[in-house]
Amino acid sequence: MIKYNLKCSNEHEFESWFSDSNEFDKLNKKKLLECIYCSSKKITKSIMAPMVSAVKPKANNENFIDNQLLNEKNKLHKLRDYVEKNFEFVGDKFSEKVREVYYDKKTKKSIYGTTTQEERDDLEEEGIDLISIPWVGKDN
Numbered sequence: 001m002i003k004y005n006l007k008c009s010n011e012h013e014f015e016s017w018f019s020d021s022n023e024f025d026k027l028n029k030k031k032l033l034e035c036i037y038c039s040s041k042k043i044t045k046s047i048m049a050p051m052v053s054a055v056k057p058k059a060n061n062e063n064f065i066d067n068q069l070l071n072e073k074n075k076l077h078k079l080r081d082y083v084e085k086n087f088e089f090v091g092d093k094f095s096e097k098v099r100e101v102y103y104d105k106k107t108k109k110s111i112y113g114t115t116t117q118e119e120r121d122d123l124e125e126e127g128i129d130l131i132s133i134p135w136v137g138k139d140n
Contacts, residue, residue: 008035009042095119
């Protein structure tokens, strides 16, 4: 079994389990998947964090691995805190707002939000560079 984070064309995100990695592709191709919120049949896999399960090491390796994972998680939390404090959240209006900032050379506003892959591709064609960062939940 494999769990995927899914996203519909209306940006709704939800999870679903599949028997294997090919099952999603087969069902999606046949338009048998739909959004649980709006019934859209345009479904894509979105970025997902893998679940990790490991047997506790017997050596001193245990503390090293735990500390490494904790350090990486803390770095991602710091990055999120920095973005939230120093950037304006524009939500799903990101592609519209980033164009305003990009083409108004006097504005030095820093923004963050969400885009679809199609919007990202359009912005890239216009020469607007974006960066995606892993968004770690605050309660994670």
